[in-house]
Amino acid sequence: MRDLSHDQRHRKLRTLARAAEYASVEEMLEACTEAATVPAICTEFGCSHTTRTDRDADSARCEACGRNTVASAIVLAYFA
Numbered sequence: 001m002r003d004l005s006h007d008q009r010h011r012k013l014r015t016l017a018r019a020a021e022y023a024s025v026e027e028m029l030e031a032c033t034e035a036a037t038v039p040a041i042c043t044e045f046g047c048s049h050t051t052r053t054d055r056d057a058d059s060a061r062c063e064a065c066g067r068n069t070v071a072s073a074i075v076l077a078y079f080a
């Protein structure tokens, strides 16, 4: 994933929560706790492609921009 600032990570998380139809980032993360795959978003600047990945994915391939920059919601929230 791209090296994002704290603010940029939060912006990506909010975009992802909206795209995955959760009311908030917190609600999305709660829904992630027992799921095998979780919402994920491309961390490339200017790309906000969303998909689902394994929980620990931090460099999955983006189907939109072709880079290996897709990170799961969990990685964005806790490990980035």
Ligand SMILES: [Zn+2]
Pocket: 042, 043, 044, 047, 048, 049, 062, 063, 064, 065, 066, 067, 069
């Ligand atoms: Zn992308």
